[in-house]
Structure formats: structure tokens, C-alpha cells
Amino acid sequence: MKRAVQFAALAAALACVAVVAALAQGHGKTPTPINPAVTYSKNCATCHGKDGRANTFKSRHHLHARDLTDAAWQSDVTDERIFNSISNGKGKMPSFKKKLTTEQIESLVAYVRGLKK
Numbered sequence: 001m002k003r004a005v006q007f008a009a010l011a012a013a014l015a016c017v018a019v020v021a022a023l024a025q026g027h028g029k030t031p032t033p034i035n036p037a038v039t040y041s042k043n044c045a046t047c048h049g050k051d052g053r054a055n056t057f058k059s060r061h062h063l064h065a066r067d068l069t070d071a072a073w074q075s076d077v078t079d080e081r082i083f084n085s086i087s088n089g090k091g092k093m094p095s096f097k098k099k100l101t102t103e104q105i106e107s108l109v110a111y112v113r114g115l116k117k
Contacts, residue, residue: 036111052115074116082109
């Protein structure tokens with residue numbers, strides 16, 4: 001009986017250590033809200049420009065990035081296609097599926113929609 005109590009106490013102590021370790025690694029943190037403007041600025045603005053018009057040095061001289069404000073393109077493209085382009089890349093545009101979460105990519109789709117002229 002004494003060994004059973006000792007074993008139970010040891011198991012409880014190990015469980016507490018595991019919980020504390022998980023919290024220390026950030027598993028217990030509240031997720032930070034997604035700010036699509038910040039995500040766009042960090043990952044997209046270099047080529048597509050801060051305003052989405054693709055009027056950047058990099059775009060003009062290397063990439064020919066799409067003007068995301070173009071009303072004709074905005075009305076022709078689906079949200080799914082924008083999501084897939086961000087996620088998988090397209091042409092010279094890199095894939096962001098390993099760098100951004102699904103929620104961040106979805107927020108970027110909405111952000112791109114808001115750039116329409």
C-alpha cells in the first residue's frame with residue numbers, strides 16, 4: 001500500500017512538471033490576434049507595395065508583381081484562387097504555406113480584397 005501511495009505521488013509530481021514545462025514553452029498562452037496589415041507589410045509589401053499597386057523597385061525590375069488594387073482583376077479572381085496563390089505561390093511568387101498559418105492566409109485574402117480601387 002505504501003508503494004502505491006509513493007507511486008501515485010511520483011506520477012502526480014511528473015504530471016505537474018509536464019504542465020509547467022508546457023506553459024513555459026507557450027502552450028498555455030492566449031493566441032495573439034492576427035493583424036493582416038502587419039502580415040501584409042512583413043510578407044507582401046516588398047513586391048506588391050504598401051498600397052498594393054506593385055509600384056516598387058523590386059516589382060518593376062525583377063518580378064512584375066500583380067497590382068492588387070486593379071478592379072478588373074479583383075472582380076475576376078475568387079477568394080480561393082487568392083488563398084491558393086498565397087499558400088502555394090504562383091510564378092515568381094513564393095509559397096507561404098510553411099511560413100503563415102491558415103488563419104493568417106485567410107486574413108490576407110480579406111486584406112487583399114480591401115485594396116480594391
